[in-house]
Amino acid sequence: MPQQRILGVAVIGTGRMGADHVRRIDEVTSGARVAAVVDVDGERAKTVAERIEGCAAYTETAAALASPEVDAVLIASPGPAHEAALLQALDLDLPVLCEKPLTPDPAGALRVLEAEQRLGRRRIQVGFMRRYDAGFQRLKAAIDGGAIGRPLMLHCQHRNVATPPGFTTQMLINDSVVHEIDTTRWLLDQEITAVTVLRPAPSSAAPDHLGDPQLVLFETSGGAVVDVEIFANCGFGYQVRCEAVGERGTARTGDETGLFTQAAGQWGGTIPQDFVVRFADAYDRQVQRWVDATRRGTVEGPGCWDGYAAAAVCAAGVQAQGTGQRTPVELPERPTYH
Template identity: 60%
Template sequence: MSDLLGVAVLGAGHMGADHVRRIGGRVGGARVVAVADPDTARAEAAVAGREGVSVHREALAALSAPGVDAVLVASPEAAHEEALLAACARGLPVLCEKPLTPDAVSALRVVEAEARLGRRLLQVGFMRRYDTEYAALKTLLDSGRLGRPLLLHCRHRNVSSPPHFTSSMLISSSVSHEIDATRWLLGQEITAVTVMRPTPSEQAPRGLLDPQLVLFETDRGAVVDVEVFVNCGFGYEVRCEAVCERGSARLGDPHAVVVHEAGHVREDVAQDYLTRFADAYDREVRAWVDGARRGRVTGPSAWDGYAAAAVAEAGVAALRDGARTVVEMAERPALYG
């Protein structure tokens, strides 16, 4: 490997293009050497002004391009499994944007493929673990100062949802972050999911069940509620409060400049996740690059991706059936012990 980690970026959409800008810019130690996207014009635009980057229509062609040492997957989720299995076969470390794959069955196939290798190559992009506020909350909960966590109150709001968004995607796409945050912050597994459906907002597209209230139960008796509202209209908000035996702690309160002017008070609200979690994405990719250069992958694992998929599937079933749904999970391979 050269001094710089050569990265193939799969997918040149909103997320992929942002990662291309990040690598070699705000994150050192790596450079983009290949980009793949079925829309090659979009891929060309993402790497405009960068020298020595090959553009490909097919993901597997990018993996085989000269100088590729690692892979960043930011393509649509349906394309993840093929790319992940191919990267494993080549021994390439991977940072894969969530979800790992579209469902628990395919996610488990990826887990089993990596387990057969006997070493970790895959990291899933649950970037909240790299957010300074989430990290501080994790440290506080792990210290035991506040006693045992009893409840988590979570809020996840978006300005508007993409045209293709479905009611189930509020859970499988949006709430997947709260699934991972719950498992990570509490160190507990989610065992059951219930979904409550208020009357949909008039701002939601016709047929979209938005907002939703998602309830998790854990294997150590904690209860988590997640308000997910993807057409709130005013901004992007992520908040979390941990209620413990001897106190509580909250993250996500606004920290922007507050302007008092002409009889009004104004405070800016982030409009998307790339703004709210810009620093977390930088930290995540920087840690992945540093680890990959040393032959180590230490972030959220393929097993974490599988667990999120299994919980999300239970959540979608709970949404559909209107009943509390038990989470079914495979046995954890020793690699992730």
């Protein structure tokens, strides 16, 4: 694809995340435009499309991807719909940025991975946006550069104000801790080999059916140990922190508070209330980098293998939730082209 061509993107799903990506491509990202939007709710898709010049609305993914105006695909639909859209995009050899999860289950993720392998080249990037956050990038550089010596442990916190209706205990792993799963693999360049989940007494602020908070422990192929506090109904804000402990020092990200004030006998800052605010810059950077790479004819960032590995660890984590036992993670050999 010539570098000068404006990338026509089809956004699949126009819910909260999809609508935010439509806005991002239309208002923030350079080198791309929203050529199509897809949603099973035709009126919602039409409403989104009407705000953007030259954007068509569809209720079927296949119809949108067949449009000659579409050069690439951004998938932001619910996870169970990802596999079908991904396979359709691969059949047309279209580049894809897919919001996590790649698919909700390891078997589906493996099918997508194998379909991409049959093409013989990468076409899919998975939307693990923390890899594009400035603080996490500095932490990665500190680890890779040897500033703290060989990493031995990670201490992670993942807190959210409250869970939406319908949020389940399993979603603590599949929808929340999945980010720490990818962060661990990326920061340490190691696979997660086992998961243990410890469940303290639930918070009184959590819905009756939800076992929140939890402490999730990972063991890695390089001998590191990772602990993740997931507290999805903490009540006060959205916080994501990660501290790497090495042989010669530590490095931490997530303490950023934005504007810090001292006035009227008080001091302090603000805590973001949701992930869209906390990681706005990371989402912007991720989409811009995806567009730039796609226009060059390349793919970068987390790929199908990362999506598959995350799904496999999530499955082990959900099993560990239910049994209270240490649960091994079984992965096949990593494809060489990744």
